[in-house]
Amino acid sequence: MKSIYQLIIHSFQFSLPVLKHLNPKMKLFAEGRINWESQLKSQVSENDKVIWFHAASLGEYEQAVPIIDALKKKYNSHKIAVSFFSPSGYEVKKKDSKLDIVTYLPLDTKKNAEKFLTILNPEIAFFIKYEVWPNLMDVLEKKQIKSYLVSGVFRIQQLYFKPMGKFMKKALSKFDHLFVQNEESLRLLKDYGFEQASISGDTRYDRVISQLAMDNQLNFMDKFTASGDLTIVFGSTWPEDLSITLDAINNAPNHIKLIIAPHQINPSQIQKLKKSITKKVICFSEIENQNLEEFQVLIVDTIGLLTKIYSYADLAYVGGGMGLSGLHNILEPAAFGIPIVIGKNFDKFPEAKTIRRLGGLFSVSSDDEFASVFEKLTSDKTFREKSGQICGHFVNSEAGATQKILSAIDFDSK
Numbered sequence: 001m002k003s004i005y006q007l008i009i010h011s012f013q014f015s016l017p018v019l020k021h022l023n024p025k026m027k028l029f030a031e032g033r034i035n036w037e038s039q040l041k042s043q044v045s046e047n048d049k050v051i052w053f054h055a056a057s058l059g060e061y062e063q064a065v066p067i068i069d070a071l072k073k074k075y076n077s078h079k080i081a082v083s084f085f086s087p088s089g090y091e092v093k094k095k096d097s098k099l100d101i102v103t104y105l106p107l108d109t110k111k112n113a114e115k116f117l118t119i120l121n122p123e124i125a126f127f128i129k130y131e132v133w134p135n136l137m138d139v140l141e142k143k144q145i146k147s148y149l150v151s152g153v154f155r156i157q158q159l160y161f162k163p164m165g166k167f168m169k170k171a172l173s174k175f176d177h178l179f180v181q182n183e184e185s186l187r188l189l190k191d192y193g194f195e196q197a198s199i200s201g202d203t204r205y206d207r208v209i210s211q212l213a214m215d216n217q218l219n220f221m222d223k224f225t226a227s228g229d230l231t232i233v234f235g236s237t238w239p240e241d242l243s244i245t246l247d248a249i250n251n252a253p254n255h256i257k258l259i260i261a262p263h264q265i266n267p268s269q270i271q272k273l274k275k276s277i278t279k280k281v282i283c284f285s286e287i288e289n290q291n292l293e294e295f296q297v298l299i300v301d302t303i304g305l306l307t308k309i310y311s312y313a314d315l316a317y318v319g320g321g322m323g324l325s326g327l328h329n330i331l332e333p334a335a336f337g338i339p340i341v342i343g344k345n346f347d348k349f350p351e352a353k354t355i356r357r358l359g360g361l362f363s364v365s366s367d368d369e370f371a372s373v374f375e376k377l378t379s380d381k382t383f384r385e386k387s388g389q390i391c392g393h394f395v396n397s398e399a400g401a402t403q404k405i406l407s408a409i410d411f412d413s414k
Helices: 004-018 026-035 036-041 058-074 085-095 110-118 134-142 163-173 183-191 203-212 219-224 239-250 267-276 307-311 331-335 350-358 368-377 380-399 401-407
Strands: 048-055 079-084 101-104 124-128 146-154 177-180 197-199 230-237 255-263 281-283 295-298 317-318 340-342 361-363
Touching: 004 026, 004 110, 004 134, 026 085, 026 101, 026 177, 026 281, 036 101, 036 110, 058 079, 058 085, 058 124, 058 146, 058 203, 058 401, 079 085, 079 110, 085 101, 110 134, 134 163, 146 203, 146 401, 177 183, 177 401, 183 197, 203 380, 203 401, 230 239, 230 307, 230 331, 239 255, 239 267, 239 307, 239 368, 255 267, 255 307, 307 317, 307 331, 317 368, 331 380, 340 368, 350 361, 350 380, 361 380
Parallel strands: 048 079, 048 124, 079 101, 124 146, 146 177, 177 197, 230 255, 230 317, 255 295, 281 295, 317 340, 340 361
Antiparallel strands: none
């Protein structure tokens, strides 16, 4: 099977000049990899001491942040390098002042892996959650670079545990240690012969808790919520989410303020959404010189503000669960101690299952179900606050993964 893997990767790389014409996102993906070598060389000097993190996208990067922050404090003469597989991560973080080196991960050919690690020459490597690349792991092993998988989640359906996935299982075995989120993942790894594994928990909890200590003030949100009305945030929504929430938004009592932050900022889709709302509505891009108290609905047609916006919420709907795109981060609003509503598809998200069982999260599958939950949470203050407290307590109880990882890694800087 590995020979088929090599063929697929090489074919995909050969096709990049053509694939970049498919859509804007693929253009970024392709052009970033066509030029990755020169871009990386421009950021690295021969004598640099580098700590490297690899994340698929922005969500996985957030799981790396607590470890990045801790290592920056301890090894302040080192450069922090972050590679991304997806443009959605790279484009947001390529100018982040916290990071010294930001790059696309080239496609996983043997030649690319050798070149990449020769240029970057990291002292240690961290891969987040699901990222396992066979050729890259071969070169890391050959160069004797310590490598760790962080916040891993494993299920029996994954390729590592199938007869055809022996080459992926071998790649996984090359990590010096596998830090996993839960008992189920650890048990599965042990059953398949992985001894270099332990439960650390999920670093996302440390990340979202750290947000509580930050300055979350936003001037426009202060103005929009100045009346002190109940505030509801619809975060990272997709059309499937809005299809079950739009009626409730349009029928919401006048004393409720509503913020909608779509996951994808598409101008035509934003205008379509705006026209579908019968309340007095304004987009973030239109707020200059406006009296925001006069509006009941605010559409956030920009990125990077959602976490701070959650700090103003009394209740949050988190998108992604009504379709197949995947539930977005429920821990960000949960950390602020507010109840959460999501769609019906959350089987792959253990934190959602747990908070739902505890009573802080509510799953809906239709507009009628959402309207019912919406009415209960907005009209019953005691119920709403109790549900929110459950969320906040749960997040606090799960903290500590970062320290467990840092105390277990084997890193003596050169």
